[in-house]
Every structure is written in structure tokens, then in C-alpha cells.
Amino acid sequence: MAKKVGTPARPPVAPVVVPAEDPILEEKKKARKNRRKAHNHMPEAGELNITAMLDMLTIILVFLLKNYNTDPAANLTIGLNPPVSTTELPMAQAITVAITRNDISVDDKRVAELINGQVKPADLTVKDQPLLIGQLRDSLLARVEHHRKIEELGGPRFEGNMLVIGDRTIDYELLSQVLYSAGQAQLANFKFVTLAPQ
């Protein structure tokens, strides 16, 4: 570089040389561009058609959402572990009463609090009926009324069925109190929900 700068004849040469190389460079550049273009266009040519996949996903989503709410197993929470049984009767839909060691809920709505799997004495206040849990009966009566109205309006026939999802550790005393209270709310057919053996 120092030599070039030092010679007086060279400076005009340099600009002459550059334009002389231009066509070649241009060509090279063009070729490079073309290559790049071709490279960039490659994936577009092989692009996936995701519309069909989207259709599939939408159908799966609708199906899952439809099952989501009606699934009684959705009631299973921590502290609610049903017993295992060899029964083969399939699951049914009905008013659901879930019993854990901490509370009793009717269709996911908590109605009575329990202390270590026992009903609080304050909740067993109905005279001459030591097994009756007042709030549970009232809540079940409201649900029965609701189902009867649906039946009157042309809905499915209400047969007084009740699903009992109980934790495997609860005592029979508590279970009998729940069944008695449900009996007072005109429910007569009980279905104990169990897990199939693995």
C-alpha cells in the first residue's frame, strides 16, 4: 500500500482497474444474489399446508371442551381418593356428593365443613334426627327441585339418583349421615363411585 501511494503514475490506474473488474464483480454478485434468492425461496416451495392440521386441532379442542365439564372425574381433588372396586357398572350422570375428610360438597359447591372426617356437632341440630345434616339436605333439596323443573320442561327424566364420591378413609358413620340426609331430600338410588383396579 505504501508503495502504491508513493508512485505518481499509480493513482489514475486504480480507478481504471476497478471499472474494468466491475462486470465480473457484478456478475459474481448477481450469481450470489441469485443463489441467495433461490436459497430463500426454497422453503416457500416446500411449505406445509397447516389448514388441515388446524381443522383437526379445532375438532379435538371442541371434543375435549365438551367432555371437560360433564366429566364426574373432574371432581377428584386432593383429599378425595375413592376406593378401588371390582364392580363393572359404568359411570352415570346424577347429582354428585363428594365427601372428603374436610368437607362435603354437592355438585362442586361446598355445603358442610368437617373436622377430621366428622360432622361438626353444630350441624347436627335437628331434633330426633341424629343422622341429619341440615345444610346438606337443604342443598340437595334445591338440586332435586332444579332437576324436577328441567324434567317438567321436557328434559331427561329425574330418577332420584345420586353419585357418592367418597374418600376411602371416611368412616361409615359419616357416610350413613350423608345417605340419611339425601334420603330426606327424596333421593333413593345411591351410586358409590369407585376406581377400577389398575
Add this chain to the structure above:
Amino acid sequence: MEVGELNLVPYMDIMVNLIMFILLSMTSFIQMKIINVSVPAIGDDTMEAADKDDEKTLAIVVGIVDKKGFIISVDGNFMEGTPPNEPTIPNLADGKYDFAMLTTKMAKVKSMDSKQTALTIVPDKRIDYSTLVKTMDAIRRDVGGQVLFPDVLLGVQ
């Protein structure tokens, strides 16, 4: 033309996320079954009426005594072989209930009246729900799979 095309990729992202979320929060993979149970209705004489209709109906009661075992009574009498003041089927040495023996005994009761499918279970207050369900399992079918007593009526002491 390409400019006007809808970009479906973000939509697909949402879909995939939603499906993953729903699948994970669903518990349908757990197989659930039911056991039908009845309780005696207060002021209802259906049981007595049924007894009158069919004179041969046996009144079978299986009692579950806490930490002791099972008591079986047929028509108000303890089942043959029941020692006085002791359960018909005492618990095993390790304190567990003898469900296999219960099935065997119930098969014998079934042979008294092969048409009968109903009985009453009267558990103690402190019997846990799991033991009750296992008892119902033990009396539903015998080892060979033959139906014994699938219709259970729950009683209270």
C-alpha cells in the same frame, strides 16, 4: 396473492397450548365405575311387602364388626358355625378382614336360595369406606365369577 393469505401459525399455537392444558387437567384417564346401593326408606314397607310377596326370601345380614370380623345372620339366626359372642368370620392374624372366607361363606348362603340377590350390610360406625366397598366386592361374586349378592341394602346399627 401471498400477501393476503392469513397467517394461521399464531392460531395454531393457541390451539396446541389449549389442547395441552385441557388434556393435562383432565382426569378421564382414570377409569371410574359405580356400585348401586339402597338404603331402607323410613316409613316404607317395601322390604316387608317384598317378604310377603315371596315367602322364600331370606333375610341375610352381614355385619362388619370393627377390628373383629364379619357376622353373618340368615333369617335372624347366626350362620352355622358362629361361636357364641364371636364373629362368624374372625379377622386374620395380622388384623385384616378375611374377605376370601367371606366369599366362601356367602357362596354357601347363596346355595340356600339361588334366586336371591339382595342382602343387608350393617357396618360398625368406625368401619372405613374402603372396607365397606371391599366387603361389597367380596359378596358380589364368588371366585368363579358366579353372581352372589349384587343388590346391597345398607343398614345402621
